[in-house]
Amino acid sequence: MSDNQLTELIERYLNDEMSHDERIEFELLRKNDAAVDSRVTEHKQFIGLLKQYGERLELQKRLDAIHDEIDVHALKEEVTIHPAWIVQLWRHHHSKISVAASIAIFAILSTLFFTGKLNSHDSRFVELRDEVNRIKVSNDQLKKTVNTSLINAKATRPKPSNPGNFRGTGFALSSNGYIVTNYHVIKDADSVYVQNAMGESFHSKVIYTEPQNDIAILEINDSTFKNLGAVPYNFKKSSTDLGENVFTFGYPGGEVVFGPGALTSATGYQGDTTEYQVSIPVNPGNSGGPLLDDKGNVIGIINGKQTQVAGAAFAVKSSYLLKAIQNIPSDSLTKSLTLNSKNTLAGLSRPQQLKKLKNYVFMVKVYNQ
Amino acid sequence: MNKELKASAPTDSEIVLGILNNSEIVLKKLYTTYFPMVLQLIINNNGNEDDAKDIYQEAIIVLYNKVKSGQFELSSKLKTYIYSVCRRLWLKRLSQMNRYGGDIRDFEEYLPVDDEVDNHNERDIQFDKMENALQLLGEPCKTIMEDFYIHNRSMQDICERFGYTNADNAKTQKYKCLQRLKKLFFQQ
Numbered sequence: 058m059s060d061n062q063l064t065e066l067i068e069r070y071l072n073d074e075m076s077h078d079e080r081i082e083f084e085l086l087r088k089n090d091a092a093v094d095s096r097v098t099e100h101k102q103f104i105g106l107l108k109q110y111g112e113r114l115e116l117q118k119r120l121d122a123i124h125d126e127i128d129v130h131a132l133k134e135e136v137t138i139h140p141a142w143i144v145q146l147w148r149h150h151h152s153k154i155s156v157a158a159s160i161a162i163f164a165i166l167s168t169l170f171f172t173g174k175l176n177s178h179d180s181r182f183v184e185l186r187d188e189v190n191r192i193k194v195s196n197d198q199l200k201k202t203v204n205t206s207l208i209n210a211k212a213t214r215p216k217p218s219n220p221g222n223f224r225g226t227g228f229a230l231s232s233n234g235y236i237v238t239n240y241h242v243i244k245d246a247d248s249v250y251v252q253n254a255m256g257e258s259f260h261s262k263v264i265y266t267e268p269q270n271d272i273a274i275l276e277i278n279d280s281t282f283k284n285l286g287a288v289p290y291n292f293k294k295s296s297t298d299l300g301e302n303v304f305t306f307g308y309p310g311g312e313v314v315f316g317p318g319a320l321t322s323a324t325g326y327q328g329d330t331t332e333y334q335v336s337i338p339v340n341p342g343n344s345g346g347p348l349l350d351d352k353g354n355v356i357g358i359i360n361g362k363q364t365q366v367a368g369a370a371f372a373v374k375s376s377y378l379l380k381a382i383q384n385i386p387s388d389s390l391t392k393s394l395t396l397n398s399k400n401t402l403a404g405l406s407r408p409q410q411l412k413k414l415k416n417y418v419f420m421v422k423v424y425n426q
Numbered sequence: 427m428n429k430e431l432k433a434s435a436p437t438d439s440e441i442v443l444g445i446l447n448n449s450e451i452v453l454k455k456l457y458t459t460y461f462p463m464v465l466q467l468i469i470n471n472n473g474n475e476d477d478a479k480d481i482y483q484e485a486i487i488v489l490y491n492k493v494k495s496g497q498f499e500l501s502s503k504l505k506t507y508i509y510s511v512c513r514r515l516w517l518k519r520l521s522q523m524n525r526y527g528g529d530i531r532d533f534e535e536y537l538p539v540d541d542e543v544d545n546h547n548e549r550d551i552q553f554d555k556m557e558n559a560l561q562l563l564g565e566p567c568k569t570i571m572e573d574f575y576i577h578n579r580s581m582q583d584i585c586e587r588f589g590y591t592n593a594d595n596a597k598t599q600k601y602k603c604l605q606r607l608k609k610l611f612f613q614q
Binding site for chain 2: 060061064065103104106107108109110111113116117119120121123124126127129130132133135136137138
């Protein structure tokens with residue numbers, strides 16, 4: 058019996074198209090031959106699946122037809138849960154809002170930046186280093202004539218005649234060329250020179266800084282530098298009482314300037330306990346100058362003033378200077394740094410004191426780009 | 427429109443009877459009554475209206491087959507049943523698309539209908555296979571198979587349609603086609 062014939066028989070059997078005798082005969086065949094039996098089951102299942110598939114397609118078509126009659130768009134509007142208007146506003150316009158916000162933030166930041174409000178420094182506090190370029194520009198004409206005469210007259214002198222980009226004051230710690238000034242004077246410096254009262258400049262190296270106390274230690278490493286001789290002042294370890302007469306000596310301009318005054322508070326700007334407040338007329342360039350008491354003890358280092366209050370200047374206490382000196386790593390020191398303990402200024406009159414001091418106070422000149 | 431339909435919502439037993447009697451009107455009423463509910467579910471859970479149509483039609487098919495096979499018992503509201511099936515189908519779809527955030531916003535109460543949905547999916551796979559096999563079979567076999575087995579046309583009709591000179595030729599052709607269709611189907 059061929060395959061086709063068997064299939065036909067199975068179909069007729071399943072469709073109930075057989076005569077009674079045929080049916081009995083086929084059932085007997087099915088019973089005896091397992092292969093035929095499984096063919097029957099398989100055929101039945103397969104045709105069933107095919108029919109169901111057809112029904113499914115038909116049902117799908119009917120459902121699609123029904124679906125097409127529904128106004129889905131209107132329904133969608135109705136069932137969508139509309140978020141709060143602010144959320145909708147954000148969803149629809151968030152790009153525009155973002156751009157607007159960015160512009161606003163940028164505008165605020167740039168305004169703050171250009172008005173100087175962003176600077177971490179309080180505008181009421183100014184550090185007293187002198188920006189020389191300012192003066193240079195305003196005195197352009199004057200400088201030109203000076204420069205030409207300088208070149209003519211002092212062509213043999215190898216020392217730099219450039220006054221530097223910034224200027225401050227410093228004073229000697231020991232006779233062999235260690236000098237202290239403010240950190241803010243020499244920060245970002247490419248090179249540092251110190252100039253003594255005679256107008257001689259010496260190249261110096263920054264060997265130690267303490268930005269938190271605004272202290273920097275320099276070492277003169279110029280071959281033309283000769284020993285200064287014993288330092289006439291000593292450094293006071295304890296703090297000084299209010300009301301004490303104090304004075305400073307520094308280079309707010311081209312010439313050394315004496316500034317008399319009194320100690321007015323044991324704390325500095327905004328209660329800073331590392332500083333004194335003093336009433337001394339100081340100007341840019343005074344930064345780093347020594348603050349001495351009547352007897353000639355160094356009690357601090359001038360470092361700033363308050364702009365909106367008359368007569369309030371500040372000085373780092375000498376005890377922090379002593380601490381800083383102790384903190385210098387020993388391999389940074391090429392020579393020994395021994396502080397003078399003998400005070401030869403005590404008992405002298407003020408002009409006498411200043412005459413001696415003059416040789417130990419330096420103008421610090423800072424060069425950078 | 428929606429409110430009108432809601433007012434004329436058919437009762438659950440009417441629908442079951444209507445399906446058993448192949449009533450087109452009842453099917454239409456059933457479809458239009460619960461579609462908004464499902465649309466709401468899908469739209470508010472990361473889907474669009476086309477997803478809603480797919481999911482809802484599958485659910486209707488599940489219900490339809492269950493009623494037709496006589497297994498359906500009205501133990502809960504039809505509405506709850508349809509919602510549960512759609513919810514289950516949509517969760518599966520979401521996880522397949524990796525869009526499932528682990529949370530679904532529900533609008534109705536629902537029943538566990540995992541078995542039914544799984545059965546339905548299995549059957550869907552079989553139907554997909556059948557569709558593929560029919561496509562691969564090509565003409566005229568495809569039409570002969572569809573006409574004879576699905577649309578229950580007689581061999582005589584088929585003979586005339588395809589211009590076979592006698593019924594025996596047509597029959598032979600039909601068996602050959604069936605043979606190939608089976609082969610294609612089981613090969614997948």
